[in-house]
Amino acid sequence: MAQQFSLAACDVVGFDLDHTLCRYNLPESAPLIYNSFAQFLVKEKGYDKELLSVTPEDWDFCCKGLALDLEDGNFLKLADNGTVLRASHGTKMMAPEVLAEAYGKKEWKHFLSDTGMACRSGKYYFYDNYFDLPGALLCARVVDYLTKQNSGQKTFDFWKDIVAAIQHNYKMSAFKENCGIYFPEIKRDPGRYLHSCPESVKKWLRQLKNAGKILLLITSSHSDYCRLLCEYILGNDFTDLFDIVITNALKPGFFSHLPSQRPFRTLENDEEQEALPSLDKPGWYSQGNAVHLYELLKKMTGKPEPKVVYFGDSMHSDIFPARHYSNWETVLILEELRGDEVARSQRPEESEPLEKKGKYEGPKAKPLNTSSKKWGSFFIDSVWGLENTEDSLVYTWSCKRISTYSTIAIPSIEAIAELPLDYKFTRFSSSNSKTAGYYPNPPLVLTSDETLISK
Numbered sequence: 001m002a003q004q005f006s007l008a009a010c011d012v013v014g015f016d017l018d019h020t021l022c023r024y025n026l027p028e029s030a031p032l033i034y035n036s037f038a039q040f041l042v043k044e045k046g047y048d049k050e051l052l053s054v055t056p057e058d059w060d061f062c063c064k065g066l067a068l069d070l071e072d073g074n075f076l077k078l079a080d081n082g083t084v085l086r087a088s089h090g091t092k093m094m095a096p097e098v099l100a101e102a103y104g105k106k107e108w109k110h111f112l113s114d115t116g117m118a119c120r121s122g123k124y125y126f127y128d129n130y131f132d133l134p135g136a137l138l139c140a141r142v143v144d145y146l147t148k149q150n151s152g153q154k155t156f157d158f159w160k161d162i163v164a165a166i167q168h169n170y171k172m173s174a175f176k177e178n179c180g181i182y183f184p185e186i187k188r189d190p191g192r193y194l195h196s197c198p199e200s201v202k203k204w205l206r207q208l209k210n211a212g213k214i215l216l217l218i219t220s221s222h223s224d225y226c227r228l229l230c231e232y233i234l235g236n237d238f239t240d241l242f243d244i245v246i247t248n249a250l251k252p253g254f255f256s257h258l259p260s261q262r263p264f265r266t267l268e269n270d271e272e273q274e275a276l277p278s279l280d281k282p283g284w285y286s287q288g289n290a291v292h293l294y295e296l297l298k299k300m301t302g303k304p305e306p307k308v309v310y311f312g313d314s315m316h317s318d319i320f321p322a323r324h325y326s327n328w329e330t331v332l333i334l335e336e337l338r339g340d341e342v343a344r345s346q347r348p349e350e351s352e353p354l355e356k357k358g359k360y361e362g363p364k365a366k367p368l369n370t371s372s373k374k375w376g377s378f379f380i381d382s383v384w385g386l387e388n389t390e391d392s393l394v395y396t397w398s399c400k401r402i403s404t405y406s407t408i409a410i411p412s413i414e415a416i417a418e419l420p421l422d423y424k425f426t427r428f429s430s431s432n433s434k435t436a437g438y439y440p441n442p443p444l445v446l447t448s449d450e451t452l453i454s455k
Contacts, residue, residue, distance in 0.1 A: 003429065005329060005407050007309065008422035011301045013208050014216035016251075016312035019130050020333045021217070022229045023195040023412060026130060026368045030059065032193065034134035036181035040165040041142070047161075048145050051138065060366050061091050061140055062133045063375035064336070065398035067108070068125045073143035073156045074102075075136070077375055080400035082111030085381040086374075090143030093374055105383075125159075128398070129314040130335070133368055135162065172248070175224045176270070183225065190232045197233045197413075204417035205234075205241050211421055214300055215242045216293075218254065218310070220317065223247040223270040223286060243282040243300070244293070248272070251314075255290045255321035264288035290326045311413065315398070320405045329407045336378050337411035337443065339370035377445045395434070403428045408437045415440060 007013065015021045034054060041047040067076045074094075077086040084103040087094045094102065110124050127136045142158050169180035178184050186193055209215055219226055226247045230238040239245070246254075246264075253262055263275035265286045272286045279285070279292040282300070297306045309329035312318020322328040371377055379399040383392050402409055408425045410416055416423070416439065428437030435442030 003426060003432065004424040005427045006422050006424050007208070007213075008211070009307060010213065010309045010329065011303060011306040012214040012216060012297055012308040014218055014308060014310040014328075016310075016314070016318050016333075017217060017219035017221055017226060017229060019313040019335070020311050020318075021197065021201075021413065022233050024130065025193055025195060026335075029193045030062070030130070030134045030368055032182060032185055033131065034138055036169045036185075037135060037138050037162065037165040039181055040168050041138075041161055044168075045161045045164070047142065050145065051141055054137070056366070058091075058137060058141075059368065060373050061088075061137050061375075062366075062368050063136075063372040063378060064128055064130075064133060064368075065378055065396060066127050066136055066375070067110075068127070068136065068139055069110075070123055070125060070159050071155055073139075073147070075140060076103075076108060077381065078108060078111065078397040079381070079383065080395045080397050082107035082397070083383070084108055085383065085394070085396065086376065088140065088374070090147060091137075091140040092144070126316065128316045130368060135166075138162070172222050175222060175228075186225075187228065190228065194229065194232055198417070200417040201413050202234060204413070207421065209241060214244070214297065214306075216310075217242045217245045218249050218251070219247055220249050220251050221247060223267055223284070227270070239284075244296075245284045246286070246288055246293070247284070248286045250287060251317040252321035254288060255325040257289055259289045259291050262287055262289045264292060290322075294326070309407070315401050315405065320401065323405045330405060332402060332406040332409040333412060334402070334409045334438075335369035335411060337409065337438065337441070339367060377443075379443045379445050399434075403434055403437060406437060408439055410439050 018024070031054065035052070038047075038051045042049055042051055063077070065077065067078060068074075069076065073090055075088045075090075076084050079085050083105055084099065087099050087103065110121070127133050139158070139162060142162075143156060146156060146158065147153050168174070169182045174180050175183045175187075178187075205215065217226075217230075221229070226245070234241065247267075250262065259278075263277070264279050265275055265288070266273040267284055267286050276285075276292075279288070279296040281296075294306075294308075297308065298304060300306075307329070308326070309331060310318065310322040311331045311333060312322070313333040313335070315332070319330045319332050323330050366372070376382075378396065380393050380395055383394050407427050409428075425439055426432060426436045435446050438446075441447075
């Protein structure tokens with residue numbers, strides 16, 4: 001495969017919506033998501049009211065890439081070889097000796113070194129995007145509460161209540177019925193939670209369109225919420241930009257399921273209609289599958305193998321399945337690189353635009369895209385050495401997946417919007433250095449540490 005990647009060489013450019021085209025104001029959206037679940041647990045399921053109080057310091061627990069073991073209530077940070085680097089029981093971090101006794105230096109019991117490892121199963125849950133992440137803090141605090149209530153409880157059965165809270169707030173009819181806390185609040189004050197697309201991004205999308213690219217929007221958000229977001233961030237004429245809009249795509253199933261399992265559906269007033277045997281023309285659809293979509297793209301481009309690139313923020317829902325099942329090029333939106341931009345600045349307090357600053361009074365909450373004191377870097381961590389040996393640094397499982405399944409990783413679409421379409425990015429590949437695919441800069445921790453173990 002070529003060492004370089006260019007948008008000019010692609011026939012089709014696809015986008016996820018949430019946290020990709022649509023950037024959220026994380027210091028505002030994270031507490032809203034947390035509260036929408038916590039209120040449900042307290043009011044409907046009888047959980048302790050303490051769950052409703054969150055201090056700015058509590059947010060340091062949040063770190064993308066954590067796995068929650070649903071049986072024992074432990075959160076784990078995994079190395080690229082499946083060993084456990086750090087762990088907590090609820091929010092309480094495990095001391096090195098406790099960690100060593102619980103997990104040793106062997107693979108975590110649910111780890112699969114190949115691609116077969118899901119992010120969601122009946123036994124564990126991986127937190128890999130900013131919609132999920134506030135739930136990690138909530139679940140950890142639920143474990144704290146249950147452990148205290150039942151003096152050292154060893155197994156836990158709270159996940160069904162979390163699923164009920166998610167269903168209550170995000171079910172398909174929630175936007176229209178104005179139920180739950182999340183959608184009514186976004187509708188009431190979208191400017192508090194969403195960032196409009198900068199002019200540079202709108203211009204870039206038009207530039208892609210004028211260059212003859214087919215533009216896709218593929219989101220797991222439902223049609224009515226998708227419309228609200230797009231009108232706010234892009235303007236009322238946003239439909240002119242996209243040839244095909246697919247909502248309620250139910251990713252990663254959109255990529256992994258057979259057409260018979262997940263047919264496309266037409267929409268009428270945002271309600272899903274009959275299933276379609278195939279996809280015959282551009283338009284606005286619901287559900288669907290990548291196989292039927294690709295057949296339509298062949299027709300539209302007149303090419304037997306049109307080249308598709310897909311932008312997304314979730315390794316689980318966007319990047320891994322688009323690469324693994326559809327062999328598309330993939331651009332990972334990695335906001336941890338934005339957190340690095342703050343760290344690169346001499347005066348962090350002046351490095352964020354005003355509209356991005358949180359509206360907390362008193363101490364500021366840690367932005368979710370910056371490094372956690374509890375969990376350390378999203379990209380690397382140290383492995384405790386044997387007696388009289390120094391710790392060694394290793395890549396995390398999350399970091400390895402980025403270089404394995406992403407073509408490139410960028411902090412935001414804005415970061416590339418003013419580049420010419422034929423700009424040549426250095427792609428991730430086994431023959432390049434581990435930092436090659438990050439644009440415009442690799443993560444600070446990967447450039448400052450030379451002691452990484454290469455595996």
